[in-house]
Amino acid sequence: MKRNTWQREAVREALGQTEGFVSAQGLHSALHTSGSPIGLATVYRALGDLAGAGDADSLQSPEGESLYRACSTDAHHHHLICRNCGLTVEIEADAVETWAKTVAAKNGFTQAAHVVDVFGLCASCTQAATVHVVGPQQ
């Protein structure tokens, strides 16, 4: 049987308070900064459990880090993520869902699952980036 600990609740709480995706390390340092003495390994375990239970979304950043986010809904959905500040928008994609199923079936594949994520620069980060891009490069 699974036991209830303040550590797991702290992770759930911290994840819920975070805007966008966070890494295990990031969440641990956030918790640590706010005074929690929770251990790093515990944060990894708790996030893994949450993701496994479907209470958190997880994806891999382009750099290979595992990122987590509190799910606002238990329905299947995807994300539009700012690769600069982490701002995340949950998006629906019925068209993509049916497309994935169709293309898999057409090629004889079964048990199809899919990874669909859109990365970009959000509006505010786009402005900030524009300032930096102007001028001599390198």
Added chain:
Amino acid sequence: MKRNTWQREAVREALGQTEGFVSAQGLHSALHTSGSPIGLATVYRALGDLAGAGDADSLQSPEGESLYRACSTDAHHHHLICRNCGLTVEIEADAVETWAKTVAAKNGFTQAAHVVDVFGLCASCTQAATVHVVGPQQ
């Protein structure tokens, strides 16, 4: 200026001879087995260059490894991957392309890129109903 070395050609060659996606480590050991004394770091560099130049596709396995595959076309495309045997089918997805652009633009995002991969069991692996499972589960 970029120089031509037998190492880069060996990587290109080995990648082209590989069915499905391979990791840098995997390709290196394959080369090593076939008698090539190429160094591991060089394989990493060559694969990175190929991917950067658009001559190779890359994606991250669910375990976080970077995998590479020789591109059969230079056009943007996606993959349908058997998570048991690695068989890969290149797929086009104009609908997904436009959808990704649209959803990004609608939310004020710029420089949108996307990750779209479909994992499943190919026809033959479905029959075999094997165990070695790789990839996102349902």
Added chain:
DNA sequence: TCTCTATTGATAATGATTGTCAAAAGCAAT
């Protein structure tokens, strides 16, 4: 051939993630 410099590769370093295991804490039954 002769420079000049990009490239290589053995190895060290990095860094995220997982394994270890004794100590601490949940939970159910006394």
Added chain:
DNA sequence: ATTGCTTTTGACAATCATTATCAATAGAGA
């Protein structure tokens, strides 16, 4: 509340893919 059993924790070590070093090697143009 106490006991007893078991899960969970956390400091630390271990793993493992990837990157950084840097002296030695080898393209390529003069």
